[in-house]
Amino acid sequence: MDILNNLFLGFQVALLPINLxxxxxxVIVGTLVGVLPGIGPVGAMALLLPATFAVPLSSSLIMLAxxxxxxxxxxxxxxxxxxxxxxxxxxxxxxxxxQMARQGRAGPALGISxxxxxxxxxFSIIGLMVVAVPLAKAALRFGPPEYFAxxxxxxxxxxxxxxxxxxxxxxxxxxxxxxxSVGLDxxxxxxxxxxxxxxxxxGVGIIPVVMGLFGxxxxxxxxxxxxxxxxxxxxxxxxxxxxxDYAQTKWSIARGSVLGFLLGILPGGGAILASFLSxxxxxxxxxxxxxxxxxxxxxxxxxxxxxxxxxGGSLIxxxxxxxxxxxVMAMLFSAMIIHGxxxxxxxxxxxxxxxxxxxxxMYIGNVLLVLLNLPLIGLWVQLLKIPYRILLPLILLFCxxxxxxxxxxxxxxxxxxxxGGVGYLMRKFGYECAPLVLAFVMGPILEQNLRQALxxxxxxxxxxxxxxxxxxxxxxxxxxxxxxVLPFMKKKREKVEEILKEE
Amino acid sequence: MNTDRATSVxxxxxxxxxxxxxYRLGLGTLSVPGSGFMPFGAAxxxxxxxxxxxxxxxxxxxxxxxxxxxRGTLWPRVILVFIVLFAYAxxxxxxxxxxxxxFLLVFLxxxxxxxKVWKVVLYSFVTTAISYYVFSKWLNLQFPLGPLGF
Numbered sequence: 025m026d027i028l029n030n031l032f033l034g035f036q037v038a039l040l041p042i043n044l045x046x047x048x049x050x051v052i053v054g055t056l057v058g059v060l061p062g063i064g065p066v067g068a069m070a071l072l073l074p075a076t077f078a079v080p081l082s083s084s085l086i087m088l089a090x091x092x093x094x095x096x097x098x099x100x101x102x103x104x105x106x107x108x109x110x111x112x113x114x115x116x117x118x119x120x121x122x123q124m125a126r127q128g129r130a131g132p133a134l135g136i137s138x139x140x141x142x143x144x145x146x147f148s149i150i151g152l153m154v155v156a157v158p159l160a161k162a163a164l165r166f167g168p169p170e171y172f173a174x175x176x177x178x179x180x181x182x183x184x185x186x187x188x189x190x191x192x193x194x195x196x197x198x199x200x201x202x203x204x205s206v207g208l209d210x211x212x213x214x215x216x217x218x219x220x221x222x223x224x225x226x227g228v229g230i231i232p233v234v235m236g237l238f239g240x241x242x243x244x245x246x247x248x249x250x251x252x253x254x255x256x257x258x259x260x261x262x263x264x265x266x267x268x269d270y271a272q273t274k275w276s277i278a279r280g281s282v283l284g285f286l287l288g289i290l291p292g293g294g295a296i297l298a299s300f301l302s303x304x305x306x307x308x309x310x311x312x313x314x315x316x317x318x319x320x321x322x323x324x325x326x327x328x329x330x331x332x333x334x335x336g337g338s339l340i341x342x343x344x345x346x347x348x349x350x351x352v353m354a355m356l357f358s359a360m361i362i363h364g365x366x367x368x369x370x371x372x373x374x375x376x377x378x379x380x381x382x383x384x385x386m387y388i389g390n391v392l393l394v395l396l397n398l399p400l401i402g403l404w405v406q407l408l409k410i411p412y413r414i415l416l417p418l419i420l421l422f423c424x425x426x427x428x429x430x431x432x433x434x435x436x437x438x439x440x441x442x443x444g445g446v447g448y449l450m451r452k453f454g455y456e457c458a459p460l461v462l463a464f465v466m467g468p469i470l471e472q473n474l475r476q477a478l479x480x481x482x483x484x485x486x487x488x489x490x491x492x493x494x495x496x497x498x499x500x501x502x503x504x505x506x507x508x509v510l511p512f513m514k515k516k517r518e519k520v521e522e523i524l525k526e527e
Numbered sequence: 528m529n530t531d532r533a534t535s536v537x538x539x540x541x542x543x544x545x546x547x548x549x550y551r552l553g554l555g556t557l558s559v560p561g562s563g564f565m566p567f568g569a570a571x572x573x574x575x576x577x578x579x580x581x582x583x584x585x586x587x588x589x590x591x592x593x594x595x596x597x598r599g600t601l602w603p604r605v606i607l608v609f610i611v612l613f614a615y616a617x618x619x620x621x622x623x624x625x626x627x628x629x630f631l632l633v634f635l636x637x638x639x640x641x642x643k644v645w646k647v648v649l650y651s652f653v654t655t656a657i658s659y660y661v662f663s664k665w666l667n668l669q670f671p672l673g674p675l676g677f
Contacts, residue, residue, distance in 0.1 A: 075666070191580050195538055198573040202545055202566055209562040216552060216562055240612075247608060247638075248600040414650070417635035420608075421628070421654065424615070425662055432669050437616040445609050452597075453534050471565040483557030 027153055034380030038388055043083050046076075047385045050087035051392050054094015059102055059404050063419050064112070065095035066461075067239035069355040070231045071426040073362075081363040082378050086385040088359055092352050093145055093335040093386070096295060097393045100137040100328050101404050104130060113295035113331040116303045120316060120323030127319050132265040136321055137328040138397045139265070140277045144329035145390040147281035148288065148336025152343075153383060155289075156372070160344040163369035168476035169487050171347075173494035175470045177501040178347055179463055181290065185297055186456045190508045193459045196450075200460040203228055204467025211475060223435040230358045230465060232427045232440035234351075237457040239423045240444025243416055245451055263398055265321070273325035276306050280329030287330070288337020294350040295331035295338075302330035336386065342367055343379060347466070351458045354465040531584035535577040542574035604638060623673020624663070629655045 037043060057068040069088050076084035099114030104121035117137065124133040166174075183193035206217045207227030218224040265273070283305065284298040306326040307316045316323050339356075341349045346368030348354040360367045365375055372379050397404070427440040447457055463470075481487035489495045545566055555561025611634055619627045632651035641647050662668040 189580070189583075191576050191583065195573055195576045195580065198569045198576070199538075199541075201569045202573070205566045205569075212562055214552075214562055216566070217548065244605045244608065247604045248602055411640075413636070413640040416639040417632055417650075418654065420612070420635060421632065421658060424612070425658065425668070428670075429662070429666075429668050434616045434619060437619075438613065441609065441612045441616060444612075448605060453530050455534070474565065475560045478557055478560055483559075485557075 027157070030376060030380045031153065031384060033376060034382075034384030035387075037082055037377045037381030038086065038384035042079070043086050043381065043385060044388070046079070046083040046087040047090050047389050048392060050090020051094040051097075051389050051396065053087075054091040054096075055098035055393065055396060055404065056094075056407070057091065058095035058098020058100075058114070059407055060410070060415065063239050063242060065092050066234060066351050066355060067242065067423075068095070069352065070234040071239065071422055073231055073355065073359055074426060074429045076359065077362065081360065081365055081375075082381040084359050084363065085356060085378065085382050086389075088356055089339070089382060089386060090389045093332060093389060094393060096145075096328075096332045096335055097138065097141050097397050098404070099331075100141070100324075101134065101397075101401070102408060104133045104137070104324070105405060106408060113299050113334075114328075115296075116299045116327045117324055119303070120318070120320045123317065123319035124321065124324065129319065129321075131263045132269050132321065133324050134401055135263045135398065136265045136269060136273055136325045138394055140273070140280060140325045140329035141332040141397075142390050142394045143277050144281045144284055144331075144333035145336060145386065145393075148285045148333040149383060149386045149390075151285045152336050152339055155340055156344050156379075159340065160369040160372050163345050166345075166369075166493065167491075168473040168480065169491050169494040170497070171345075172470060172473040172477055173488060173497040173501075174345060174347055175466050175473070177497045178341075178349060179459065179466070180501040180504055182350070182462060183459050184504045184508065185290075186458065188454055188456065192455050196455050196457070197459040197463040200463025200465075201467040201470065203233070203460070204464045205471065210468060210472055223433065227468075228439060228464075229430060229436055230354075230461075231430055232436045233443050233464065234355065234461055235423050235427055236440040236443025236445075237447035237450075237461060238351075239419065240440060241447025241451060241457070243419055243423075244444060244448040246412065246416065263401065269321050272321055276302075276322040276326040277329045279305060279309075280326040281333045284330035284333025285337040288334030288349075289340050290349065294352070295334040298330035298334040299327035302326040339382075343371055343382075344369060346371075346469075348462065351461045354462050357465055529584055529587070531587070532581055535580040535584060539574055539577040539581070542570045542577060545570035546574070608635070608638060620671045621673070624670035625655055625659055626673050628658070 038047065053068055053072065054065060057063050057065055063071075069091050072087065072091065073084075076087060096113055099109055100117050100121065103109045103114040103117035104125050107118050107122040109115045109118055121133045121137070124130065179197045180194075183190050183197055186193045204227070206224055207215070208225060209216050215225055280298075280302045283302050284295070287298040287301065288294060290297075303316075303323055303326060306320075306322045307313050310316065310320070310322065335352075338349050338353050341347045342353045342357060346357075346366065348357040357367055365371070365378065423440060423444075424437055427436045428434065430436045450457055450460075477487055478485075487494075488498055549563035549567035549570060552563030552566070553561035554563050554567055611631065615627060615631045629651050632654055633647055636647045636650050641650065659670065663670050
């Protein structure tokens with residue numbers, strides 16, 4: 025009954041005209057960045073975050089979340105019609121989605137991906153409502169050692185799940201922590217690593233760093249090659265899947281919803297992993313796995329459902345524990361901090377309008393996305409025809425203006441360009457940006473909790489293993505680290521990575 | 528030297544520099560950690576991981592022959608754009624938003640592959656004008672003014 029009352033409050037907030045407008049703007053921008061390669065949801069969120077400084081936190085979060093799940097919807101369009109994923113979580117949709125389009129079945133492919141996304145998204149919101157309240161109550165008993173252990177485990181799981189070298193990912197997480205320590209020391213108030221630069225006293229800004237690493241670096245990478253996109257010349261008719269399609273995909277959608285939601289909660293999991301695993305499971309459970317790769321509709325329905333379900337699931341650690349599980353959630357975390365609200369177990373009691381308003385807006389956003397993506401698919405296809413030679417200067421200009429607008433200062437612009445160069449080199453040399461950004465955001469809180477825990481224990485590290493929650497969490501993290509070192513586990517992991525690459 | 532070896536040496540150097548700087552900040556004690564405590568710990572771990580990465584890369588170098596990362600790519604374009612963007616950030620307080628942005632866009636449209644000069648100039652002018660009016664007039668963003676007042 026409490027949930028229904030809270031949801032009613034949420035709808036009262038989400039249905040305010042300003043919030044409806046921001047929700048609409050979020051899902052439109054999200055679909056746009058999902059459709060257009062060149063800037064992903066993280067870059068777009070960083071770009072638009074300064075524009076939300078003047079509005080209430082609820083509106084800001086509603087828009088930013090809308091960008092995220094909107095991008096999950098939009099990403100499938102380019103995967104199906106161009107065979108280029110609009111964002112990373114739609115990579116796997118290319119395999120069967122594009123084949124369906126080549127066989128003249130672009131309509132049902134786009135249709136089932138929108139329907140699956142809607143069901144997955146809605147399922148994850150219901151899951152969020154059910155799980156968040158008891159988890160937040162349990163989290164009230166957490167102290168600094170538990171938070172430190174959870175954040176360490178989160179970072180280790182993220183580095184474990186990233187593709188490529190785990191050692192390199194861990195290195196980037198440590199670089200993120202170092203970057204996060206620039207500025208005033210929170211405990212004693214003395215400056216650290218500021219090099220007498222006044223602008224660094226408040227630390228390095230998260231927005232210029234993210235815009236650089238995810239927006240400018242993407243443009244730099246595309247500049248290296250001549251980008252050509254060829255939209256498949258196919259008539260998109262009969263967008264609604266047939267009864268046979270529904271029968272074939274009903275269990276794929278159900279499995280994708282559960283899998284996506286659960287993997288979304290996992291630190292470092294999120295939409296990308298959910299879509300890949302969903303595809304693998306569908307292929308494994310299929311009566312005829314040879315159809316996969318040749319236009320199997322389950323290969324579109326499962327992953328597209330899973331990536332949207334993960335977007336709702338990943339809100340759970342952020343809103344209940346105050347720990348962002350992935351980079352996108354790190355952006356929402358930053359938005360809350362900028363607005364002076366601390367995400368965590370007290371959020372539901374101190375700002376119920378923010379929490380439940382966001383949850384309710386996701387219902388509305390999902391309905392808006394189905395309305396936007398199915399009848400207006402022709403419009404999105406037209407957008408795909410915008411040549412990259414026009415898009416590239418516009419993306420860079422928006423990034424420059426976005427960075428400048430933070431403090432009306434060119435210092436942030438230079439920081440962004442610098443990190444654009446850093447991000448480009450990181451991509452070239454096989455270093456991942458996600459652990460760096462997540463550790464950068466969590467670094468100050470991680471340090472605060474470590475120092476508080478050591479103060480509590482008078483300098484003894486035993487406190488981290490004498491309390492059950494932190495002991496279990498740290499043991500899991502340690503085992504994950506160990507699994508990357510032990511030869512038989514390492515081989516198994518490499519085998520899984522190979523299979524994923526083949527898929 | 529392969530790329531992983533080179534980058535691990537780079538990160539090792541960074542970790543040493545940060546270790547020294549953190550030590551100077553003050554490590555404090557375990558019961559009362561100082562400002563340099565956390566960065567020092569992170570830098571030590573970074574150094575250790577760089578060494579592991581270096582050793583792993585040495586082992587790989589014998590078995591695989593990775594292609595050079597920059598061969599066959601248009602990387603000089605990236606460097607050029609990087610320098611021009613930095614120059615833009617330095618020049619905008621003196622040249623003003625509209626003039627500096629117009630020239631930046633001319634360069635960007637051209638390097639992105641727009642062939643016809645009149646199209647480059649037209650697109651740059653229209654984009655500058657629209658962006659100025661949207662951000663400055665509607666959203667009240669304070670862009671720098673040039674010496675001529677625009």
